[in-house]
Amino acid sequence: MVQTPIVPHTQPTVMSKPQPFFEAAIERICSVYTQDSARKDGIYYWPEPLPTPDQQQPDPLVLFYPEQSLTTHTGMEQQECEAVIPMTRREVLERRSRDNIRPSMQIPLGLTDKPAEQQRETLLINLHGTGGDETGGPLLIAGAQHSGKATTLQTILFWLTTRFLPEQLHCAILDPFAELTHFQSLPHLYNSNGDACWSTGHADEQLRHFAESVQAEIQQRRTTFSQQHAQTLAQLWSQGMILPQILVVISNYQFFAERTATAMPLKKLVQSVIEARTLGIYLVITSTETNQRYIPQEIINQCSTKIGLNLKDQQRRELFGSTLLSTEAVPGRGWIQTPERRIQEIQLALPINGTNESLRDVELKRELLQPTL
Numbered sequence: 183m184v185q186t187p188i189v190p191h192t193q194p195t196v197m198s199k200p201q202p203f204f205e206a207a208i209e210r211i212c213s214v215y216t217q218d219s220a221r222k223d224g225i226y227y228w229p230e231p232l233p234t235p236d237q238q239q240p241d242p243l244v245l246f247y248p249e250q251s252l253t254t255h256t257g258m259e260q261q262e263c264e265a266v267i268p269m270t271r272r273e274v275l276e277r278r279s280r281d282n283i284r285p286s287m288q289i290p291l292g293l294t295d296k297p298a299e300q301q302r303e304t305l306l307i308n309l310h311g312t313g314g315d316e317t318g319g320p321l322l323i324a325g326a327q328h329s330g331k332a333t334t335l336q337t338i339l340f341w342l343t344t345r346f347l348p349e350q351l352h353c354a355i356l357d358p359f360a361e362l363t364h365f366q367s368l369p370h371l372y373n374s375n376g377d378a379c380w381s382t383g384h385a386d387e388q389l390r391h392f393a394e395s396v397q398a399e400i401q402q403r404r405t406t407f408s409q410q411h412a413q414t415l416a417q418l419w420s421q422g423m424i425l426p427q428i429l430v431v432i433s434n435y436q437f438f439a440e441r442t443a444t445a446m447p448l449k450k451l452v453q454s455v456i457e458a459r460t461l462g463i464y465l466v467i468t469s470t471e472t473n474q475r476y477i478p479q480e481i482i483n484q485c486s487t488k489i490g491l492n493l494k495d496q497q498r499r500e501l502f503g504s505t506l507l508s509t510e511a512v513p514g515r516g517w518i519q520t521p522e523r524r525i526q527e528i529q530l531a532l533p534i535n536g537t538n539e540s541l542r543d544v545e546l547k548r549e550l551l552q553p554t555l
């Protein structure tokens with residue numbers, strides 16, 4: 183039996199504002215009975231809540247450990263943020279040229295809350311999956327406006343382009359609202375023919391060209407796999423044949439849905455990419471809508487990992503097939519449904535720290551323009 187800790191009688195703490203009695207009591211207990219002593223007694227504390235962006239700290243959770251604190255526009259040093267990766271970006275860049283790297287579509291994207299297990303864990307999305315066709319798979323991020331969709335795409339691209347050399351990773355991006363333009367400068371966005379693989383898809387011709395170039399890559403890859411009698415990209419890499427992993431990003435899918443000339447070719451492209459996962463070709467889609475009018479139900483069903491950010495009740499039902507409580511309306515907060523169909527609350531990470539969007543934007547651009555190691 184665990185004994186109740188004895189709290190010595192101390193002077194009341196001086197507080198700046200009145201605190202409810204139970205909060206003051208908990209604070210007093212915590213000050214004398216540390217987490218370490220509790221663990222030794224077999225008591226595990228409820229984990230910290232998910233970090234919440236607010237006015238005081240708009241960037242509580244970032245991808246990499248910040249190199250240095252950025253100063254705010256008022257010149258004051260900002261508060262420390264939590265990092266998903268306990269390393270700076272520079273350290274990850276250094277490792278990528280040193281490590282014997284293997285293909286991997288595991289992406290650290292934030293934190294997840296598991297109240298039943300009293301745990302808060304790193305949220306790892308695995309687009310490849312480890313256990314056959316039902317695992318990994320396409321990622322769909324659906325969310326209201328300003329809920330953090332574009333930022334999440336930036337975090338995904340920032341991770342993958344930091345982790346992998348351009349010959350190991352290639353991205354093809356359809357970006358109608360030009361939210362990912364900073365990545366255009368990276369060699370990862372050029373295919374083996376030297377063609378840029380970023381497009382707004384505004385003109386039908388642009389979209390057709392984008393779809394054709396991705397389809398051509400898929401076709402070429404099928405031929406290579408069969409010539410080499412390979413089952414997986416990892417097999418080819420281990421034989422010294424480095425074909426890049428390909429990430430296809432379709433941002434704001436709903437934008438294309440009502441254009442009759444583009445809806446069908448885009449749907450066909452998505453189907454082909456979904457089928458090409460075993461060839462090392464992966465898909466991430468974002469959408470502000472979850473209704474069939476804007477995104478075909480087959481596509482929603484085939485996306486085995488789904489994230490919903492600040493959605494209405496009806497949209498949560500359309501996306502997850504079940505009614506969930508709404509989450510706090512802060513950017514990057516929502517629900518994830520994983521391939522095992524588990525649903526968990528999450529907080530997604532910013533790619534970079536900074537107290538407002540324009541500071542973060544400048545900093546991200548600067549990081550991406552820096553010569554890599």
Ligand SMILES: Nc1ncnc2c1ncn2[C@@H]1O[C@H](COP(=O)(O)OP(=O)(O)OP(=O)(O)O)[C@@H](O)[C@H]1O
Pocket residue numbers: 235240241242243325326327328329330331332333334359470513514515529530531532538539542
């Ligand atoms: N995980 C996060 N943590 C903190 N702030 C975030 C996070 N994600 C996004 N934000 C901030 O919230 C705002 C909206 O983000 P973002 O532009 O990514 O949303 P969006 O869903 O793409 O919006 P829209 O649909 O209007 O394009 C931005 O100021 C962004 O910096």
